Amino acid sequence: MDCYDCLARDTERRAVAVCRRCGAGLCGDHVRLSPETVHQVAGTGTASSEKRARRLTCGVCHEAEHSPNQ
Template sequence: MRCFECHRSGADEVAEAVCCQCGVAVCRQHARIEKQELHKDAGLGKSTHALSARRVVCPVCARAEHSP
C-alpha cells in the first residue's frame, strides 16, 4: 500500500498506518500519532484508564480535529 499524501505530491512512499478517521493510508512522515484517553462506566460517572491508547490520523484529519 502507498501513502495517499505522498502520492498527491508525486512521491512514492510505502504506507505504515491507516487514519482512524478517514481511512487513508499514510507513511511515517505523514502519520500523526496522538494519545486517546479511554473511559469506562463506573457507577454514576466515568472512570479514566491510567494508560492512554494510541491513535493514528492523517494530516488533514489532525488539522480538522484541532481547528477552532
C-alpha cells in the same frame, strides 16, 4: 498500500499506518500521533484509564480535530 499524501505529491511510499478518522494510508512522515484517553463504562458512570492510547491520524484530520474553532 501506498501513502495517500505521497501519491498526491506524485511520490510512492509504502504506508505504515491508517488514519483512524478517514482511513487514508500513511507513511511514517505523514502520520500524526496524539494521545487518546480511553473511557470505559463502569457501573452507572464512566471511568477513564490512567494510561493513554495512541491515536494515529493524517495531517488533515489531525488539524481538524485540534483546530481552535472547536
